[in-house]
Amino acid sequence: MLVHICCSVDSHYFLRRLRADFSNERLIGYFYDPNIHPYSEYVMRFLDVKRSCDQMGIELIMGEYDYEAWLSGTKGLENEPEKGKRCVYCFEFRVGNSAKKAVELGEKSITTTLLMSPKKDFIQLENALNNAVRGYDLTAVAIDYRKNGGTNEQFELAKKDKLYHQNYCGCVFGLSKQREAQKLPVSELMSEINGRILPGSIEERLKLYERVRECESGGVKFHLSRKYFLNYRLLRAYVKFNNSILPSFFFLYSNFKRENVKFSLNETAEICDELRDGVTLLSLKRFNKLSKKNYKNVIEICKHPLDVNDELSLRREICGDFSQNPIIILDEIHAGRYEIYAKNVTYNDSREILSLE
Missing domain, CATH: 3.40.50.620 (HUPs)
Incomplete structure (x- = not known):
């Protein structure tokens, strides 16, 4: 049959x-x-x-x-x-x-x-x-x-x-x-262009059940439990400086109150963290210091970002626990007029977690 x-x-x-x-x-x-x-x-x-x-x-x-x-x-x-x-x-x-x-x-x-x-x-x-x-x-x-x-x-x-x-x-x-x-x-x-595995994604489930099969074949006892969390997806985002689009990297859980944020800066800086709607700008130089990395430019970060857990850990260091401040990395932060166009969604979700017995 x-x-x-x-x-x-x-x-x-x-x-x-x-x-x-x-x-x-x-x-x-x-x-x-x-x-x-x-x-x-x-x-x-x-x-x-x-x-x-x-x-x-x-x-x-x-x-x-x-x-x-x-x-x-x-x-x-x-x-x-x-x-x-x-x-x-x-x-x-x-x-x-x-x-x-x-x-x-x-x-x-x-x-x-x-x-x-x-x-x-x-x-x-x-x-x-x-x-x-x-x-x-x-x-x-x-x-x-x-x-x-x-x-x-x-x-x-x-x-x-x-x-x-x-x-x-x-x-x-x-x-x-x-x-x-x-x-x-x-x-x-939805998936990131660089192929990073996001929380709650099908790619994460593929990895999880790969571990399940490994545990079963190796005779390792394990337990699967469902955990609920606040998930996040960035739908679109870019930064304009004096009417020109800049290379930029947006941290996970950068939550925007509105799709268009405008502000002006009067001086060059490595970090600006008191901007409209809680926006925080980081220069590449400051990001490399905080992450202990040596990225050459923001484009390189976009192609090879930090591990998700490392990025979330760095978010906590910059903005504290449970923060949803928009954090954006730029090659340099200069005085001038900035416009940020971004749309994201946060939503209740669940995922399975494997723990060894």
Whole structure:
């Protein structure tokens, strides 16, 4: 039996139930989910599915990431609600292509772990399976394991085995609508140009679950706990000096009350910390002294910034604990007219923390 797999939380329980009910069947997992966006999230989910399948000794095949092909079929369906026409198309696309894979491998039946998801319409999925096998020598298997407490058992097992529990379905349209309803930024689509790993980012989760797999393979006991914190993203920012844009670096948690701040300086300085809206300017020279670095210019800082924890530590040193003062590094601070254009967002967020037992 070919089992189309969407995520580890659904497949971990579903595969166990299938193995019990179809004990004579060889199960092959097929991760085919080109709807998942961004690609880093796709990789995150695949790696955790592989971790789950490895624990059960189930072969797993990674399908092609046909994102453009999937996306082309969503035209006109972008604003459909959850369980609407876009979901029907998505199920047909993924399960239909999984059926082709089953035929290629010589399998005789097919199912999908999407049937386990409490947020999916069971009838839509059953129809997708039946449509997928039409014209093939394949049997569609649509079993509702959610019933009789199955969903509760599913989540208890996922929690016990420390699986990655994503917080959105997968596609960019569902993600955008969900974050809009939550009044949160779509941080999953944001990352720093220099590739630094930001708190609460998918890149941070990838690193975390890499450690999880290392601990499990090494027999090291560990614990995962969810911690809540104030997250931050800088959406755009630049500095003008006498109508010319300057190279600049904005510290994390530089929180701006307004998108445009203007002020004038009467003299050259290494640090200016009593400016409008709490803005603090640092010269490169003063930044190098404080950070014990030897950057040649601000552009170099932008390309190779401090580690996030080191930057936050330096923020505390400059502005004190819990500060959200805008801190901006410039090559030099001269007398003249300054204009700062910036927009940021701060929001309540959570992240998982791994601690060794």
